[in-house]
Amino acid sequence: MSAPSVTKAARDDTARPSGPRRREITTGFVVTRIAVLGVAAALLLYALPPLVADESWPAVVVVCLATAAIAALYLTRRFVPAKYLIPGTVFLLAFQVFPVLYTMSTALTNFGDGHRGGKQEAIAAIETASLRQVPGSPEYALTAALKGDELVFLLVDTKTKQVQAGTEEGLSPVDGAKLSLTGKVLEAPGYTVLTTAQAAARGKEITGLAVPTSGGAIKANGLSRAVESRAALAYDASCDCIQGEGGPWRADESRGYFVNDKGEHLAQGWQVNVGLANFTRVVTDPTISGHFLAVFAWNLVFATGSVLSTFALGMAVALALHHPRMRGTKIYRIVIVLPYAMPAFAMLLVWRDMFNRDFGLINSLTGLNLDWLGEPTTARMAVLLVNLWLGFPYMFLVTTGALQAIPREMTEAAGIDGASPWQAFRRVTLPLLLVALAPLLISSFAFNFNNFNAIQLTTGGGPFDVDNTQVGKTDLLITYTFRLAFGTGSAQFGFAAAISVFIFALVATISAIGFRMTRKQEEVYR
């Protein structure tokens, strides 16, 4: 029996030269190689020009090398697995691996609200934020104009109607200017007045122009006004500090703040390296380490419970429908898939409202008066039930798919051998199903272990003990992390990254153990 002839597709394939030998150069081989080169060339043509224009030479080198490597990979006959892995892996590296590594690297910094950018950005923000209008300075109507090629502010004092020209050198009087009713300059000898659109196009230049005055500087405030203002705070490089109101504020490189003698700091800080401080905080903070085990234990229960319950129910339905004389399977399948077809976040909110004590459907239908999401036990049951509802159609689908791969003869044979249906299921169907589904159960476990939405949108981690606002009874490690790092409104990315690294290590270990156990199953069909 020759295998390639078993399928229709292969049988139809009469055009293919029969049995090409290993080193033979076929038309297909040539065409694909040309195609590979074409794609590589096209990618280069598209990707390179902007990089060159931007003078990002390292990126140019990386792109060229990567394209060359990929082209080479598909030109040779070697490295077969890589040929199949590369297309997805390129995207994976760029949009998953890189973000993860980058985020992890922030675990060593104080990255977060107030410490997002560099020191220079903080200084710029501090200086701009301290700009105050000079008391008693006149109100200026602004008209942007050109003198030759140079941008000039034509400034009209709204009270005296006196017109002056402002440049980087300072103010100078302008004679013979015509003013509009609104006080803007219509024309002035020696100057080309810019229309609003022309001025808008030069937005950056206009923002950049500061006309020095004795009291400070005149800057544009929009396109039609200018304001004389002065910075109350200014950076002084000689002392690495900010001089001015309340200061001097000295740079504290360990905290990423400008600090004064009273111990106060300016609001705008910058990102600094804090070494392992975030990690030590995870380990030493009693609110974290003290509750870790309890949260972790529930997290395990939640993940395992979700996987087992969804799998059991999904598989049971799939098996029930997997019968040659079963009627109405099409309709049943559609109904069963519906929970999965609805947007999950919307249905989580619907479930939350159905569990409401006084307004919820569940109490009103069952006649109970339970505070479902308000009591630890019922809240845990509720989230597991909701997750079962959300997840079992998925298991149903994959089991249905996997069942098709099991030859019906095998189960029938078991039946003829006198095995009960249950025994046939245990000894034949289930092991075969698990070949296909064991890896899936592991990845489902991993997904549910971190199922942020399922908790955040229903209980929000609650209920909470009266004397502990930090850890709720349905909190998963991930929702708990979220509360610690973002719950206080201001994001602490560095800290969150540190906790994530811990969770990461934990799940990696658990999954690795589970993975090891599937090794045997993988070889069942071999």
Added chain:
Amino acid sequence: MRIRALAALASVAFAATACGGSAETPSATQTQAAPAASTPAAGGGKLVIWSEGAKRTAALKPFAEQFGKENGVTVEIKEIADNPQQTFVTASQQGSGPDVMVGAHDWIGNMVQNGAVEPVNLTEEQKAALNPVALKAVTFNGQVYGAPYAVENLALIRNTTLAPDTPATFDEVVAKGAELKKAGKVKEILCLQVSQRGDAYHAYPLFASAGGALFGTTAGGDPDPKQVLIGGGDSVKAWGKLGELGKQGVLKASITPENSIATFADGKCAFLVSGPWAMNDVRKAGFSYDISPIPPFEGGKPATPFVGVQAFFVAAKGQNKVLAQEFVTNYVTNTEVAKALYQADPRPPALTAALEEVKASDPDAVKFLDAGKDGLPMPAIPEMAAIWEPFGIAEVSVIKGGDPAKAAKAAQDAVEKSLRK
């Protein structure tokens, strides 16, 4: 094989068109050097506005377009669905933020510490035209950080068919509500949203009336994050009071944002504590109603609601700051924009002139403003963010019968801890 060849052809074609497309778009380094060249019709300027909420975005659109036409620039208005403030700060930091941001004034503290917004310069006349509370709310560290357009705060909305008299104290509200409930006329004594996670914003007026406080005040009268009072002696009493209300069934964790307004509109409770955003539904319900300030407890302090202000901000890292300033300081501060935004979402305008015009057709706006007259502008300090969650959790704890002293201490610890970080 065929598929690969096809894919290759497709990629080449795609790359070719994409190259053609990108050639017309100046790269980042060229934008400054060659303005006006890329899109001559529009004059080369582009203003990007980010807003939250589809209704507001839709209401702003015609004005944004008009501004674009008048100034010969293109204006893009975008709606940020998920967590707009954090998205704005993150995007700004990375250099892909907008030029103008629309949002709540209590974002200011966090936006300032991240250097994401710049002060705006309003003329004296412009300042004088604004509701002073609104102006105060957008003032942070002595600087004005945005152009306010609407003011919002909680008030007591009453079904006058069920409860004709304006209650003078909160105890009267409870008594009347309980009486109606006993008579079977209503299902709930009071519709004040709590939910399982608590709701500090809605609970604060009662907390304040019972003597509770969040922060001490600085010499200048601003909230002082160094003195956290949420678990202090007076606050413990206030927590106790909230606990009593919980015992009486006045405050319930089962009343949530999803059902409080709907229950009131359905006539199933006589009193609703909510804001202007509830009015679309309340009016639709068709019964007569009245809006009054939230009354204090008998012998208690005033039940001050938080006052929130919606404002336009100039992004510090925007690509076109001059246009942004022009738009925020000179354009949206007019009555037409304020009125259009009011039509889309009935929060009282911050511009006195716009309020006067709205008042003629709609007395509710003024009643809400009255209710917030002595309100506390929501502290814009970044530290305020540390309050919400611990406050909410403590609220639910005491309502469900938890010990107020323990709840107060837990909240105090949690707030102090997150401020110490």
Added chain:
Amino acid sequence: MKLALRHVFVLVVCAFALFPIVFVVSAALNPLGTLASSDLIPDGASLDNVAKLLSSEAYPFGRWFLNSIGVALAASFTSLLLSLLAAYAFSRMRFKGRRTGLMSLLLIQMFPQFLAIVTIFMIFTRVTELYPAFGFDSVSGLMILYMGGALGASTWLMKGFLDTVPKELDESATVDGATHAQIFWRIILPLVTPILAVTGLLAFIGYMNEFILASVFLRDPEAKTLAVGMFGMLSGDARNTNFGMFAVGTLITAIPTVGVFMWLQKYIVSGLTAGAVKG
């Protein structure tokens, strides 16, 4: 098992599956527009909410609907191809780093997405500058971003399925001189139709419902997908959301998925592999 018993069991599960959905339908018909009702039967039934949603100026619902279907179809098709290629290698070939590779794929998925948003902004700010065609607010950009998750989402699923296809098939083909590419395209691919259908459907549903990345990416009201737009209905300026419209939106979102399922159903249960084993 008796057929009748099977029906009873499946009917019970169907009731469980439908219960919350009936509630959503009731909210969609309820003119008061509230999810907070404790009754399954609304006070009055009307199609007001449907009309309001479809005619709403603030919510260009029709556009969202089309955007979603377009993005989900394109993304699920491409990701299916990418992950099938990878799964084939993981299932059929033995190479150094295979198990590590599989394990890493799983672990990468575990990283909290809300932390990665910052990096995504970092990457795409640069991309927007250099290649505007793939920048923010472009569907093509969102697509390539989705492809980053393609391997993680379905490789494991497909690998498990591919493991059940007897290896003798490709071995004998190899003996006949077929190249690995020929085996993949001509032999494996036709055999795994049910798997492709299941995985494709799951991917389609996943992309239909994805909103974290899409909400960062698509900001033009007209460019949004259903999930982003609907999420915006909840979190927007209107603190009192119209749940009636939201419920209608939720139901409509399910329509394309059900459609795709009905289309794929025959492939899912076609049992091609079962026949092939005998061949």
